[in-house]
Amino acid sequence: MSMSLDSAMTGTQNHDDLTRSFAFTTQLDAVMTWGQRNSLWPLAYGTACCGIELMSVMGPKYDLARFGAEVVRFSPRQSDLLLVAGTITEKMAPVLVRIYRQMLEPKYVLSMGVCASSGGFYRAYHVLQGIDKVIPVDVFIPGCPPTPEAVLDGIMLLQKMIKDQNPRPWKQNWKAPEL
Amino acid sequence: MKHLISFDELKSDFVKNQSLQVEKYIFIDAFGDQAIEVPKDDIVVLMQFLFEVKQFDFLIDICGVDYPDRALRFDVVYHLLNSITGQRLRIKSQVAENEGVESVIQVWKGADWFEREAFDMFGIKFHGHPNLRKILTHHEFVGHPLRKDYEASRQQSCATSLPIHFDNEPGSPGDVLNPKLLPLNIGPSHPAMHGTLRVMAELDGETIVRANCEIGYLHRCFEKMAETHPYQQVIPYTDRLNYCSAPMNNIGYCKAVERLLEVEIPPKAQAIRIILAELSRIADHIVAVGTGGVDLGALSAFFHLFVFREKIYDIFEKLCGARLTVSLTRIGGIGNEPPEGWYQLILDFCDSMDKEIDEISRLMLDNKIFVKRTMGVTPIKPQEAVAWGYTGPLLRATGMAHDIRKLKPYYGYDQLDFKIPVGTSGDIYDRYLVRIEEMRESVKIVRQICKNIPEGDYTIRDKSIVLPEKKDVYGNIEGLMNHFMLIIKGIKPPQGEVYDATEAANGELGYYLVSDGSAAPYRLKVRPPCFAIYQSFPSIVKGSMIADAIAAVASMNIIAGELDR
Ligand code: SF4
Numbered sequence: 001m002s003m004s005l006d007s008a009m010t011g012t013q014n015h016d017d018l019t020r021s022f023a024f025t026t027q028l029d030a031v032m033t034w035g036q037r038n039s040l041w042p043l044a045y046g047t048a049c050c051g052i053e054l055m056s057v058m059g060p061k062y063d064l065a066r067f068g069a070e071v072v073r074f075s076p077r078q079s080d081l082l083l084v085a086g087t088i089t090e091k092m093a094p095v096l097v098r099i100y101r102q103m104l105e106p107k108y109v110l111s112m113g114v115c116a117s118s119g120g121f122y123r124a125y126h127v128l129q130g131i132d133k134v135i136p137v138d139v140f141i142p143g144c145p146p147t148p149e150a151v152l153d154g155i156m157l158l159q160k161m162i163k164d165q166n167p168r169p170w171k172q173n174w175k176a177p178e179l
Numbered sequence: 180m181k182h183l184i185s186f187d188e189l190k191s192d193f194v195k196n197q198s199l200q201v202e203k204y205i206f207i208d209a210f211g212d213q214a215i216e217v218p219k220d221d222i223v224v225l226m227q228f229l230f231e232v233k234q235f236d237f238l239i240d241i242c243g244v245d246y247p248d249r250a251l252r253f254d255v256v257y258h259l260l261n262s263i264t265g266q267r268l269r270i271k272s273q274v275a276e277n278e279g280v281e282s283v284i285q286v287w288k289g290a291d292w293f294e295r296e297a298f299d300m301f302g303i304k305f306h307g308h309p310n311l312r313k314i315l316t317h318h319e320f321v322g323h324p325l326r327k328d329y330e331a332s333r334q335q336s337c338a339t340s341l342p343i344h345f346d347n348e349p350g351s352p353g354d355v356l357n358p359k360l361l362p363l364n365i366g367p368s369h370p371a372m373h374g375t376l377r378v379m380a381e382l383d384g385e386t387i388v389r390a391n392c393e394i395g396y397l398h399r400c401f402e403k404m405a406e407t408h409p410y411q412q413v414i415p416y417t418d419r420l421n422y423c424s425a426p427m428n429n430i431g432y433c434k435a436v437e438r439l440l441e442v443e444i445p446p447k448a449q450a451i452r453i454i455l456a457e458l459s460r461i462a463d464h465i466v467a468v469g470t471g472g473v474d475l476g477a478l479s480a481f482f483h484l485f486v487f488r489e490k491i492y493d494i495f496e497k498l499c500g501a502r503l504t505v506s507l508t509r510i511g512g513i514g515n516e517p518p519e520g521w522y523q524l525i526l527d528f529c530d531s532m533d534k535e536i537d538e539i540s541r542l543m544l545d546n547k548i549f550v551k552r553t554m555g556v557t558p559i560k561p562q563e564a565v566a567w568g569y570t571g572p573l574l575r576a577t578g579m580a581h582d583i584r585k586l587k588p589y590y591g592y593d594q595l596d597f598k599i600p601v602g603t604s605g606d607i608y609d610r611y612l613v614r615i616e617e618m619r620e621s622v623k624i625v626r627q628i629c630k631n632i633p634e635g636d637y638t639i640r641d642k643s644i645v646l647p648e649k650k651d652v653y654g655n656i657e658g659l660m661n662h663f664m665l666i667i668k669g670i671k672p673p674q675g676e677v678y679d680a681t682e683a684a685n686g687e688l689g690y691y692l693v694s695d696g697s698a699a700p701y702r703l704k705v706r707p708p709c710f711a712i713y714q715s716f717p718s719i720v721k722g723s724m725i726a727d728a729i730a731a732v733a734s735m736n737i738i739a740g741e742l743d744r
Contacts, residue, residue, distance in 0.1 A: 047374045048397055048740055049422035052466070053503050056492070059485040074370040086374065090337045091317035092367065092396045099368055121415070123332045124400035125324050126316055145503055177338075 029165065036080070036106065037162040038068040040155070043079035045099065048086030050113035053145040062148040067155055076102035081158070082135075085145075087115035088128045097177060100135045108162075110154055111137045114144050136171040182213060183266040184233070189215075192232065198224050210438060210677045214269035219255070222272055223281045226257070230286050235259040235268060236565050238283065239680075240706040241293035243301035244693055247327045252276045253303050256691065257283070258678055258706070262565065262579075265586040269678060279304030289568035292714040300325035300402075310346045310353070315395040315743055324403060331400070331407045343379045345391040346717065353391070357381060360388055363725070367396045371474050371729045375739035378716075378728065385724050390717045397739040405703040409669035410436055410510060413700065418504040420688075420705060420741040423466045424459035426495070427683045428741075429508040434589070435679035435690035436510050439672040440644060446633035448512035449590040454525065454628055455495075455507060456681075457621040461532065462491045463684030464572075464614040467736040471611060472543060474733035475552050480543050487535050490528050497521055510670060511645040512638025522629040529626045532618070540615050544608075553607035557719050557731045560605060568711030571686025572613045573735065577605035583682040597624050607734040644670055669698030685709050685736055707741035 042064075046054050057064050064070050073079040076099050088096055100109070111131055114120035117140045119129035131137060138161065141154040161168075186206045193201045198221075205216040217225060229235045237260035244254040251273035259268045274280050282305040284290045294305040295314040302323040305311055313320070317337040322329055343362045345353040356362055360381040366372030377393040401420065405413045417432040418425040430452050437444060444452075465484045472480035492502040498517055499507050507514055543549050559569075561577040574581055580599045584592040600616035602609025638645050642661050651658025674696045680689040686708030693702040712735050720728040 045368060045374065048399075049419050049425075049504060051374055052422055055466075055470075055485065056489065056502075059489070060482050061486070061489045074368075087397060087399050089317075089396060089398055090320075090334060091398065092375070093336070094338060094340050095368055095396075122399045122404065124404055125329070125331060125333050125335070126320075126398045126400050127334070128336075129334065147502065 033162050033165060037159040039071075040067075040069040040081040040108070040158070041071045041073050041079040042069055042081040042083045042110075043074060043076055043099070043103070044072050044083050044085065045096065046083075046085040047088065047092065048115065050085035050115065050145040053148065054083065054085040054112065054151070057148045057151045062152065064152070064155070067152065067159070069155060076100075077104060079103060080107050082107065082109045083112060084109065084116045084131055085112040087120065087122060088131050089126050090128055091126070093128050093134050096131065097134050101176060108139075108158055109135055109137045110139045110141065110158060112141045112151055112154070113146055114142060117142065120144055132170070134177050136168070136174040138168065138171070182208075183264050184213075184268075186213070189233075193225075193228075196224070196228055199228070209675050210441070212267070212269060212677055214271060214676075216271045216273070219272040219274050219278070219280045222255075222257075222270070223283060223286070225270065226283045226286045229259060229268070229270075233261065234263060235261050235266075237262055237570075238287040238289050238293075238568060239267075239687065240678075240689060240691065240704065241283075241290060241297055242691060242704040243297040243303050243325070244702045245301060245325065245327050249273070250275065253301055255280055255297065255303060256704075258689070258691065262581050262586070267678065274303060276302075279306045281306050282308040284308055287568070288566050289711055289714065292710060299323070302326070309348070313395075315398040317395065324400065329403075331403045341393065345379065345381070345389050351389075357388070359383075367393075371732065373470070373732075373737065373739065375743070376732065376737060378732070380720075380725065380728070382725060385726070387720050387723060387725060387728060390720050390728065392713065392716050394713070394739075395743050397743040399740075399744065401705065401744040402703055405700050407699065409698045410672070410700065411670065413703065414508065414510075415504065415506045418506050420707065420744065421463070421683065421685065421738045422503060422740050423738055424463035424684045425504050426455040426459045426507050427463075427681065427688065429506060430456055431679070431681040431683065431688045432690055433508045433510050434681060435677055435692045436670075436672065438677045438679050439675060439692060439694055440510070440670070442511060442639055442641065442644065444512050444639060445635050445637070446591070447635045447637050448639075450628050450633055451513050451517065451637065452508065453590050453592070453595075454625055457625045458491050458494060458525070460621045460684045461618050462488050463736075464618050465491075467684075467734075468539065468543065468611055468614055471730075471733040471736075472549070474729055475549065477543065477546070477549060480539060483535070483542065484539060487528075487532055490531070494521070494524055494528060497524065509638060509645065511641065512636070516637050522632060525625060525629050529622045529629075532622050536615060536618050536622070544612060544615065550608065552726075552730055553611065553734070555604070556607045556727045557723055558604045558606040559715075559719060564605065567715040569686070569715070570711070571682070571684070571708050572617060573605075573610055573712055574686065575599065576602035576609035576613045578603050583680055583687060589681065595624050595627055597621075607730055610734045671696060671698050680706070683708060685738065685741075686712070688741075705741070705744055707744065709735060709737045709742050713737050713742060 111117045116131050119127050139154045139158045193199050203218050207214040239258040239260050253274050255272050257270040297303050299313045319337045347353045363380045366377040375396040380390040381388045417428040420428045465488045469481040469484040495505050496502050561579045564577050580601050582599045597620045600613050647658040647661045652662045672694045676693040678691045680687050689706030691704040695701040
């Protein structure tokens, strides 16, 4: 079961597998992805200003709970969405990678703000120029900081990706950096 | 400008002290700041003297400045403050590349992290400092980034994290752990550490035997970025220092540059700046109190308070279109005229905020669990706090009514009716008490100003400082030329240096700005309030329970953006 789920997530079904009826797996997948996308448990990796704006997303007005993603877990073992909100410095990079590796599959990464996505306007000696240098990212949200609406949009995009079972080559081809 | 203390008086006092080489001193009085250049061998004796005899009780900041063409390459700069009179003094000393200077940690223990930072950034050695190691950059980083010959964009990757370590103390080296005790690492990715702080401790049961904190996980090279950007473009970077109250950082920075340019902003701009500053103070305290509650397990205060923070963001958004990182001020005034109905919006907010403060104070301060978790926990005495360099709500919680808005009023704070709330014991409970009362006072200030907005322009109209309005840029050739020239050439303040401080939400936010006459700052050092406060953490939590340490971190309201810069 876990095998088929895993391969379904990565979009590499083994179509020769005669033990699985096509109709059956799509339906099961549909149920699984429905469950997954509506109960994303984020690990809020808020390091800077974007983390403050992320609080607004969680807070009463924008209310991430409407998207089933309000159960913030600070343990990587319990969460499936790594929400990186804020600048990641060179000093922080090994910590981020370790957290990512500790998360269980299936897992997704959302990069909130230009700092996390590309280093932003910190073209500077101590700032990692984008977290995609060290971990695979599914959705980038632009903005400095992105408005809460933009973050919600990013989450909806991720939900859609899960629903459509988009292939994720960036994740498949990811190799843990030598840390 | 008249000073509280004259150089003649200082000189005559100095000569009485045989060990000072007064004849070599250079006394500088420029841009309203007093500075003395002294030989480096005199530093400790001089500091001791200023501390004991002249009552300079605060060591506000220590920093380096690099002049690569000089034989004695570095300036070590000390900023002192006499908290009773408000007198400030800057002491500078030159050191060569491979020399060092005596540490002043014996005079003020708050010199600890400041000296480590100067060492990290410039490689200046401080003899006698027990823990002179890197502080902001990672441990694999080679070189000293704020030296002029270090390229701003040269990154060095880091593959590992340091193991648990402590400060060296007599008889107990920092990197040797005690096998009988339990080592514990919290953070940097931990909810109570706000994502970027790392605390290490050795525990006996639940009691902390020794603790240490590692910072620098959010070192975004603000000061280097400032050196490589023109004056106007530094403003957005300042937003991201203390991002919980971004406008205050804009204001502090612009105020420093304006002093260097020797311009005075119009009354209306001053009034708007006060409104922005006080609203940000409220927003900052909302975050401090709200997340402080969360760290103790009280979620409801957070949800309650954040509704009001959203209202403040709405007010900012109405003015400039951004919520959090607003960059509202310009050198010379404010970016634009507030929209119609803006002041009324603020007045409405004030009314609802008053009620909310009552509610929140009932919800938190009268809550039995909250009281038990905070009252009498990690208290600190005023003298102790001053020695560490505490300012802001944490210092006032100890009972010292120190506030720059009263001590050296700017922008007409002296015309306003407000009080400085103080605590009595300096414990965690008092810190929240002071913050909640300060919100009340800020509401009072904002209300007074909104009812009484001065007429006139919102910015000065000096063509070499302020960009023309958009309608002129698009409408006539002079405006277009003016815009073009100012963008290409930038603002060029005269050569010189200033230190300017404002009362930010966490305490004294200072900007030390050195100009070489070019369009970008030669050096911009920020004196972040929580840097001085947080360095005391290992010593104040010693002997308390681990859960109390969490409450203590939360009450300090450490904002990594300004801590690590
Ligand atoms: S993207 Fe902007 S708001 Fe977000 S962490 Fe970076 S500087 Fe701060």
